[in-house]
Every structure is written in structure tokens, then in C-alpha cells.
Amino acid sequence: MNTKMTRRWFVGSVGAATVAPASALVATHAAGMGSTAPSAAPGAPSAAERPKVVYQFFSAAEAQFIEAACERLIPADESGAGALAAGVPRYLDRQLGGAWGAGERLYRSGPWMAGSPSQGYQLPFTPAEVFHNALRAITQDLSARGTRFDAMAADAQDAYLKSLEGGVTDLNGVTSGVFFSMLLGMTVEGFFSDPVYGGNRDMVAWRMIGFPGAYADYYEAIDRHGEKYDREPMSLGEDRHRHIHPDPNIPAKL
Amino acid sequence: MQRLKAVDVVVIGVGMVGSIVAKELATAGYRVVGLERGQPRFTVPEFQGPAIHDELRFDIRKALMQDNTREPMTFRNHASETALPIRRWESFLPGTGLGGSMVHWNGQTYRFQANDFELATWTRARYGRNFLDPEVTIQDWGVTYDELEPHYDRFEYLLGTSGKAGNLRGKIQPGGDPHESPRSREYPTPPQKEHFSGAMFRKAATNLGYHAFPQPSSNLSQPYTNTEGIKLNACVFCGFCERYACEHFAKSVPQTIILPVLLANANFELRTGCQVQRINLDSTKKQATGVTYIDAAGNEFEQPAALVITATFALNNVRMLLLSGIGKPYEPGTGKGVVGRNYAYQTMSSVASFFDDDVIVNPFMASGASGTLINDFAGDNFDHSGLGFVGGSFIGAVNTNGRPIQYHPVPPGTPAWGKDWKRAVMKHYNHTVMFSVHGSSVSTRRNYLDLDPTYRDAWGQPLLRMTFDFPQNDLKMADFVTGKAVEIGKAMGAKQVVGAPRKAPYTTTQYQTTHNTGGAVMGGDPQTSVVNRYLQSWDVPNVFVIGASAYPQNASWNPTGTLGALTYWSIDAIKNRYMRNPGRLVSA
Numbered sequence: 005m006n007t008k009m010t011r012r013w014f015v016g017s018v019g020a021a022t023v024a025p026a027s028a029l030v031a032t033h034a035a036g037m038g039s040t041a042p043s044a045a046p047g048a049p050s051a052a053e054r055p056k057v058v059y060q061f062f063s064a065a066e067a068q069f070i071e072a073a074c075e076r077l078i079p080a081d082e083s084g085a086g087a088l089a090a091g092v093p094r095y096l097d098r099q100l101g102g103a104w105g106a107g108e109r110l111y112r113s114g115p116w117m118a119g120s121p122s123q124g125y126q127l128p129f130t131p132a133e134v135f136h137n138a139l140r141a142i143t144q145d146l147s148a149r150g151t152r153f154d155a156m157a158a159d160a161q162d163a164y165l166k167s168l169e170g171g172v173t174d175l176n177g178v179t180s181g182v183f184f185s186m187l188l189g190m191t192v193e194g195f196f197s198d199p200v201y202g203g204n205r206d207m208v209a210w211r212m213i214g215f216p217g218a219y220a221d222y223y224e225a226i227d228r229h230g231e232k233y234d235r236e237p238m239s240l241g242e243d244r245h246r247h248i249h250p251d252p253n254i255p256a257k258l
Numbered sequence: 259m260q261r262l263k264a265v266d267v268v269v270i271g272v273g274m275v276g277s278i279v280a281k282e283l284a285t286a287g288y289r290v291v292g293l294e295r296g297q298p299r300f301t302v303p304e305f306q307g308p309a310i311h312d313e314l315r316f317d318i319r320k321a322l323m324q325d326n327t328r329e330p331m332t333f334r335n336h337a338s339e340t341a342l343p344i345r346r347w348e349s350f351l352p353g354t355g356l357g358g359s360m361v362h363w364n365g366q367t368y369r370f371q372a373n374d375f376e377l378a379t380w381t382r383a384r385y386g387r388n389f390l391d392p393e394v395t396i397q398d399w400g401v402t403y404d405e406l407e408p409h410y411d412r413f414e415y416l417l418g419t420s421g422k423a424g425n426l427r428g429k430i431q432p433g434g435d436p437h438e439s440p441r442s443r444e445y446p447t448p449p450q451k452e453h454f455s456g457a458m459f460r461k462a463a464t465n466l467g468y469h470a471f472p473q474p475s476s477n478l479s480q481p482y483t484n485t486e487g488i489k490l491n492a493c494v495f496c497g498f499c500e501r502y503a504c505e506h507f508a509k510s511v512p513q514t515i516i517l518p519v520l521l522a523n524a525n526f527e528l529r530t531g532c533q534v535q536r537i538n539l540d541s542t543k544k545q546a547t548g549v550t551y552i553d554a555a556g557n558e559f560e561q562p563a564a565l566v567i568t569a570t571f572a573l574n575n576v577r578m579l580l581l582s583g584i585g586k587p588y589e590p591g592t593g594k595g596v597v598g599r600n601y602a603y604q605t606m607s608s609v610a611s612f613f614d615d616d617v618i619v620n621p622f623m624a625s626g627a628s629g630t631l632i633n634d635f636a637g638d639n640f641d642h643s644g645l646g647f648v649g650g651s652f653i654g655a656v657n658t659n660g661r662p663i664q665y666h667p668v669p670p671g672t673p674a675w676g677k678d679w680k681r682a683v684m685k686h687y688n689h690t691v692m693f694s695v696h697g698s699s700v701s702t703r704r705n706y707l708d709l710d711p712t713y714r715d716a717w718g719q720p721l722l723r724m725t726f727d728f729p730q731n732d733l734k735m736a737d738f739v740t741g742k743a744v745e746i747g748k749a750m751g752a753k754q755v756v757g758a759p760r761k762a763p764y765t766t767t768q769y770q771t772t773h774n775t776g777g778a779v780m781g782g783d784p785q786t787s788v789v790n791r792y793l794q795s796w797d798v799p800n801v802f803v804i805g806a807s808a809y810p811q812n813a814s815w816n817p818t819g820t821l822g823a824l825t826y827w828s829i830d831a832i833k834n835r836y837m838r839n840p841g842r843l844v845s846a
């Protein structure tokens with residue numbers, strides 16, 4: 005598959021996406037192109053290469069944070085694309101705006117109590133609520149300091165993310181560490197999951213590590229011990245012309 | 259509530275156990291109803307690729323698992339804590355739907371060893387009466403390996419398991435596991451091809467004087483027609499076994515080994531979407547009259563039956579007894595009662611061996627059970643004198659997949675994100691060998707199952723409550739055997755070898771294994787067991803409880819092979835003795 009075809013696929017997918025307020029789109033991209041934007045790493049997407057995302061779940065301000073934060077979690081470097089070019093923010097947007105965000109496969113009955121770490125997640129919030137609550141608090145916090153996350157230098161962004169990661173700060177009912185682990189977990193998911201979900205654009209993450217994706221027959225190859233296996237990866241969303249059709253609304257049940 | 263026409267047998271849960279017992283009884287001429295809470299599903303069309311090769315959907319979101327939004331369970335490490343719901347599955351993954359949890363298994367198909375079935379007696383005899391921590395409540399099973407051998411054999415030939423015998427009728431066989439207890443004949447099919455990681459492990463382990471052998475796999479090495487006349491295909495190493503269903507007809511699951519025969523039998527009726535609420539008892543509480551269930555539309559039915567077999571996942575078997583008032587619930591304070599007692603697990607440790615770029619592992623070429631193993635530190639295959647623990651672990655290079663959301667090993671000290679994390683993921687993905695250090699689990703006084711006092715399922719019934727933490731015995735065992743595994747990693751020439759022996763506290767937030775055992779254990783004494791040696795309830799003789807719930811403690815290996823053997827052992831007794839003369843098969 006060549007990049008040209010991939011871009012065509014991508015533009016097409018944007019055209020088909022649900023209409024969102026134009027202001028959101030403009031604001032997001034303006035933020036990404038700002039001179040203070042930190043993404044100068046090798047391999048970082050130029051503005052023209054950046055996925056255009058019509059955000060459905062995130063507000064403009066939230067999307068600014070998410071785009072910049074994801075790119076710090078998995079940055080572009082000499083090995084290739086980071087989370088932003090891979091479309092991870094779009095993955096997050098579609099998942100949080102869909103069934104997963106609404107609490108798919110989450111037991112939601114009370115009573116609600118703080119548990120031990122061994123007992124896992126015990127908040128009454130859906131993932132969508134966790135993100136909205138936490139992002140509202142973060143935006144307010146940074147605004148009070150007179151800045152925006154996407155306008156901060158990379159080192160300062162990393163320091164801020166670390167403070168969330170290890171922190172017990174209350175973000176409208178969500179401990180910052182809980183929000184951070186959800187953000188990181190979903191960023192890794194978006195990076196490595198099948199591109200049908202909107203991330204891992206053009207299977208960039210799979211290419212970087214050499215994972216062939218949904219491909220499924222190694223009966224002969226398994227005998228060739230120690231040989232590098234080179235094969236174009238395969239997405240479950242591709243048609244016979246190898247166009248990948250994103251369809252993030254796959255239910256988490258068979 | 260609608261009262262239905264009585265049948266001979268009602269089977270709760272149509273998974274591996276339910277399919278086998280229903281098939282045996284329907285073939286013998288009995289009217290059998292199978293009640294399955296989940297959906298009907300088959301290799302075609304439900305399990306087909308490429309849609310089935312979706313890591314997000316099946317691995318991360320757990321598409322094949324028990325519906326935890328309606329039926330989770332609660333958990334705490336210790337009885338002093340308040341149990342809270344496991345709001346998302348992670349540590350263990352009970353399945354749901356036709357075919358049960360076996361649909362999403364890895365296919366690792368072991369036998370336990372002869373002394374596992376007499377563990378308490380054996381341990382006292384070899385190491386003395388005071389060897390064990392007084393907390394430990396291991397006990398004998400009430401059935402011996404020799405009694406189970408024909409049933410292990412029958413189960414393996416149903417599955418077509420691919421392996422190499424190590425002990426044929428007492429004669430050690432080159433290439434197999436010399437520690438195994440005698441088997442009456444070879445595996446039905448030869449071992450699967452060896453993965454590169456297994457070949458490296460084999461060489462290193464052999465050089466250290468250990469006895470490497472191919473993992474017995476029910477992802478088949480070659481096409482096979484099983485004992486029910488059903489044809490299976492050879493596995494192509496797609497790397498999507500555990501947490502997935504197999505699209506290739508190559509993994510032995512009820513759909514590929516027995517359901518086609520069962521569903522064609524006019525004596526059997528499958529009802530899906532049926533949530534059994536309880537087993538009903540008569541006024542004496544010594545006789546079951548059938549079951550009450552609610553269908554998917556919310557309608558309640560009573561299904562009368564002369565015999566009830568509960569064949570659900572181990573944990574759900576225990577809950578079914580507690581909800582039905584069958585057997586005395588265990589009380590950890592007094593040690594009295596039996597239902598929920600001796601819950602055990604599996605003590606999972608691991609070793610990661612990191613190589614340079616020149617060693618290319620290709621982790622994505624995989625079957626769920628084509629590893630290479632040693633049993634030199636499993637069970638009681640080594641002298642435990644002075645070690646302070648019973649049990650052990652198999653050690654193996656068991657490369658089951660390279661699915662990257664979950665599988666991207668990095669050395670300790672790597673940041674959890676950022677450019678150094680990304681660099682480490684890229685660097686190590688294709689150059690790392692993982693060992694499984696798969697350990698036994700003793701039962702103790704403090705680990706048990708009961709009903710939660712607070713949280714309820716979607717039908718208004720109390721959830722199962724699990725109280726569990728790793729016993730000191732097992733932590734010591736994990737530490738010792740993981741040390742041995744690290745030596746093998748070093749002998750492979752890895753640049754960096756990192757052992758991760760299992761540590762307390764047990765957490766529900768990290769996947770370990772779905773080998774939950776006990777809670778309705780078998781044995782010879784009604785004071786310390788729920789079911790007799792034929793898996794018949796001591797209290798209500800027309801109820802049989804078949805599952806890994808019967809294990810008094812868990813051994814060093816995956817439990818499914820032993821469960822298959824126990825299923826045939828039990829159904830033989832039901833068919834040949836109980837049905838002819840209903841009543842207790844063992845006097846209390």
C-alpha cells in the first residue's frame with residue numbers, strides 16, 4: 005500500500021464523517037499549527053499531513069489538549085509517526101462518543117465506595133464522564149495559570165502529564181491518576197488497534213514493529229526460525245482494493 | 259411463572275462439560291434439556307475472519323466474556339475488607355454463550371500427575387506431618403490417577419490433542435515428558451511445530467540437564483476425525499486463540515468436537531438466553547425437583563427434572579449451589595461448612611529474555627499451545643525438603659501471540675510513555691522471549707467464596723463474593739521456580755533476563771489466568787467436601803456439580819484436561835449406576 009492511496013482513503017473518510025461545528029475544526033487545526041506547538045520531532049506530521057478530524061465528542065478546547073497530550077505519550081520520532089499522525093485523537097473521540105464512552109461492559113450499580121487498588125475502578129462515572137470532568141478541570145487549571153496545554157513547551161507538557169499521572173488531584177470527582185491511566189491506556193489502544201477503529205492510520209504502528217495485523221496464516225513461515233517476516237499488514241476494515249474503511253462502532257460483544 | 263413438562267435431565271450451562279454430559283445422556287435415551295444463558299454461536303458464521311482477528315474487541319473489550327454489566331462478582335483480598343464489584347473483567351475471564359469458556363481457551367491440554375490426586379497424604383508421607391503451613395487446607399481428591407486415566411484418554415481422543423507421550427504404560431519415551439504419570443497410549447496427533455522461542459528454550463534447558471517436551475495442544479497439528487466422527491483441521495498459527503474463537507475448525511471446542519452430534523439428537527433440546535435462578539428443592543431439601551429460569555424476554559419458567567447437572571464455569575457452579583441452598587456455606591471463622599471452601603487459583607509468574615536485533619522471534623506466529631516446556635520444577639518433581647512450600651510450576655517458552663495492544667514487552671526501568679517508551683517498544687517487540695512460569699495454588703482457610711450481602715445481578719440475586727490473596731506457600735514457590743526459569747533465560751544467551759515472580763496482593767486489575775478452581779470440592783468426607791468422588795452432591799443426590807469447582811486445590815498445570823477426565827468419570831457413573839438406581843453413589 006502506498007501513502008498516496010492512504011491519503012485518499014483518509015480524505016474520503018473525513019468527507020463521510022458527521023458534521024460538527026466548523027469552529028471546532030478550525031480551532032483544532034489552528035492550535036496544531038501554532039508557532040508555540042512543540043511537535044518538532046523528526047517524523048512529526050506537517051500541518052498538511054495531519055489528520056483532519058471532525059470531533060464529535062471533544063469540544064475544541066478538549067481536542068487541543070487531547071491532540072497535544074497524545075503526541076507526548078507516543079511522540080513522532082525517527083522510527084515514525086506518533087499518536088497524532090496515527091489518528092489516535094480520532095480514535096479517542098469516536099470511542100468516547102460511542103458505546104464504550106457510555107459505559108459498555110462496565111458494571112454500573114452502586115453503592116459506590118473507594119476500594120483498594122486490587123479492587124480496580126470504582127467510580128460511578130462512564131469513560132465519557134471521566135474525560136469531560138477531568139478535561140474541564142484541567143482546562144480551568146491551565147487557564148488560571150494563563151496558559152493552554154497545546155501552547156506549552158514539550159518539557160513543560162511532559163511535566164504536567166507526570167503531575168497528572170502520579171497525582172491525587174481531584175478533577176471534578178476523578179482522581180488525576182485515574183484519568184491519566186485511562187488516557188494512556190486508550191492512547192496505546194488507538195495506536196495499536198486495527199485502523200477500522202480510526203487510529204493506527206495506514207497501519208503505521210503495525211509497520212513500525214512488524215506486526216502483520218489481521219493476517220492469519222503462518223503454517224509454513226513458522227519453520228523459518230529467526231527469519232524476518234516481511235508482509236504488508238492487513239486490516240479487517242480493508243476491501244479487496246486494500247482501502248480501509250473505518251467503522252468504529254463495532255460492538256464489544258459477539 | 260409457567261411450569262413446563264418434566265424431563266429426565268436438565269443441564270445448566272452448555273459449554274464443554276454440559277455438551278459432553280448431555281450428549282452421553284441423550285444418546286442413552288434420556289430426555290435432556292440444556293439451558294444456556296448466552297447466545298447460540300458457531301464456527302460459521304460467528305467465528306469467521308478477518309472480523310474475529312480484532313484485538314480491541316476480543317482482547318481488550320472482552321467480547322466473548324460473561325456479561326459483567328448484568329452478572330459480575332465482588333472481590334476483596336481479606337475478610338476484613340468490604341468486597342466491591344469487579345466492574346470490568348481483567349484478572350480472569352469467564353466466558354458465556356454456547357460452548358462456554360472453552361470457546362476462548364488457548365488449547366493447553368494437560369493431565370495432572372498421580373500424586374496431585376493424593377496431595378495431602380503424599381505430602382505428609384514424604385515430608386512429615388508438620389511440613390505444611392497450618393493455614394493450608396489441601397486434601398486428597400477421593401479419586402486416583404489410575405481411575406481417571408481411561409477418562410483422560412477418552413477426552414484427549416475427543417479433542418485430538420497434539421503431543422508426545424513421555425510415559426507409555428510405565429516406559430519412558432524419548433521426546434516426551436518423563437515426569438508424566440503413565441498413559442495407556444500415544445496422543446491422538448503428533449506435536450505442533452516448534453516455535454523459534456521454543457527451540458531456543460529446548461536447547462538451553464537441555465544443556466542445563468532438564469527435560470524439554472512439546473506442550474500438549476488442542477490446536478491440532480494435522481487434520482483429525484474425532485471419536486464422535488467430527489473432522490477438525492490443522493492449526494495455521496494465526497496467533498488469535500485465547501480470548502478469541504477459532505475460525506479454522508482447528509481448535510478443539512464444543513462447536514468442533516461434540517455439538518454437531520449433540521444438536522442432531524432428538525432427545526436433546528437446547529434453550530439459549532435462559533438464566534437459571536436456582537435449583538428447586540422439595541420440602542425435605544434432600545431432593546431437587548428441577549430448576550427455575552428466566553428467558554431472554556424476562557419470562558419465568560419452572561423446568562421439572564429428575565436429575566439436575568450443573569455444568570457452568572467453576573465460580574458459577576458454586577454460586578448456583580449457594581443460591582439454591584444446597585450444602586452448608588463455608589464460614590472461615592469457624593472453619594465449618596463446605597460450599598465456597600477451598601477456592602484456589604493458579605500462581606502465574608513470568609520471565610522476559612531480551613535479545614539484540616539479530617535474534618528475530620516473530621511472536622505473532624503462534625498457536626495458543628505450541629510451547630516447549632519442562633516439568634522438572636512442577637508438582638512434586640523435585641525435593642521440597644527445607645523449601646517450606648508444596649507445589650511447583652511448569653516453565654516454558656509459550657509464545658501464544660504477538661497482539662500489540664497487550665504484547666509489547668519492555669525492560670524494567672523503561673518509562674510508561676513518551677519517546678523512550680516508544681523506542682523500547684520498537685526495539686524489543688520482535689526480539690524478546692517470554693516464559694510462562696505456571697504454578698500450583700494451595701487452598702487455605704482464608705480464601706473462599708460466598709454470596710455478597712450488598713450487590714446484586716440484573717435478576718435481583720446476590721452476586722458471588724470472592725475473598726482471595728496469594729498464600730505464603732505459593733509466593734515462596736513462585737520465587738523459587740522463577741529463579742530457575744531465569745537461569746534458563748540466561749543459558750539462552752539473552753542480553754537481559756528479567757524474572758517476575760508473582761507477588762501479593764492478588765489484584766483483579768491485571769490478567770493472570772482463568773483457572774479458578776474449588777468452592778464445591780470433591781472428596782471422601784462430607785465435612786470437607788461438597789460432592790463425592792463422582793461429583794454428586796452429598797446433600798441432594800439428584801444434583802451433580804461438574805466443573806473445576808471440584809478441585810480441592812489447583813495443580814501446576816492448566817485445569818481443562820483434568821476437567822474433561824472428571825466429566826467422563828462422572829457421566830459414566832451417572833449413566834451406568836445412578837440412572838439405573840437413582841440415589842447416593844457413595845454412602846455418607
